[in-house]
């Protein structure tokens with residue numbers, strides 16, 4: 554039996570389809586290790602409490618030894634209290650006919666509220682991954698309303714895009730996915746992202762169909778990517794928690810001005826995570842950016858600047 558004190562892990566959108574895979578991955582030790590007990594806090598909206606109750610039943614029925622307490626709630630104070638890690642998966646979905654601005658506006662309200670709750674109730678060293686779309690800008694808004702928590706603790710997920718790229722390359726080269734390294738996703742988790750394989754090892758040729766993969770999964774499954782998104786969010790947090798060694802991973806993080814990307818934009822860069830007690834990450838520096846890459850990277854940055862402007866225009870304070 555582990556001697557470690559339990560950590561508190563929050564999953565929002567806990568009644569949704571990503572969370573349905575994610576909570577099991579987390580609770581069986583895939584992210585924080587098989588010797589790390591944890592309390593799992595599951596947040597969703599009031600309307601979903603019955604469904605969430607079913608998820609709790611199943612989690613209990615998994616008989617997972619690391620899982621101590623399970624809390625299902627729609628109350629931010631209960632959900633965010635003393636948490637060590639937040640998987641912010643829940644978001645307002647894009648409905649038919651909805652303009653991008655409407656989607657951003659709805660999500661600003663959600664992520665402003667969750668930022669304020671993090672500021673008020675969470676541990677000051679809480680690590681945050683935003684999965685809910687538009688993930689990069691949601692992370693930016695969340696951080697804006699949590700000024701007592703370091704900006705670098707707010708990240709957004711582009712790991713699914715990286716994993717998709719690595720899997721495609723491995724398939725094409727008939728090698729193991731672990732043998733593929735240094736694949737980079739630059740920019741926004743959107744169609745303007747730039748999957749960059751120029752530095753990849755174990756790769757012979759060209760970029761793949763990464764930007765369109767999400768649509769292909771929807772077409773086949775009639776539902777959006779969920780298991781792979783859950784796995785990717787676990788990879789993101791596990792690497793941040795334990796470190797990457799010399800592997801590069803892509804994370805959308807607040808820009809420090811690296812590669813000419815405006816400071817503060819939550820932009821996907823290649824990073825190395827140092828692990829240890831500090832759990833820091835560093836943007837990989839010194840990569841040569843050719844003209845083609847520059848134009849792709851700038852296009853995604855421009856989209857993020859527009860999103861930031863739109864999102865901030867609906868923030869009243």
Ligand SMILES: NC(=O)c1ccc[n+]([C@@H]2O[C@H](COP(=O)([O-])OP(=O)(O)OC[C@H]3O[C@@H](n4cnc5c(N)ncnc54)[C@H](O)[C@@H]3O)[C@@H](O)[C@H]2O)c1
Pocket residue numbers: 565566567568569570571572596597598601642643644645646663683684685686687688710711712713714742777778779782
């Ligand atoms: N970054 C990525 O790579 C990536 C990949 C896949 C999906 N996503 C995004 O992840 C999000 C979740 O996807 P899903 O398939 O699980 O969706 P889903 O619709 O199945 O579940 C979303 C859940 O969030 C809940 N929710 C809505 N507002 C909430 C709030 N304010 N607080 C707490 N919960 C709230 C809903 O009630 C629902 O249960 C979507 O925004 C999706 O676009 C991102």
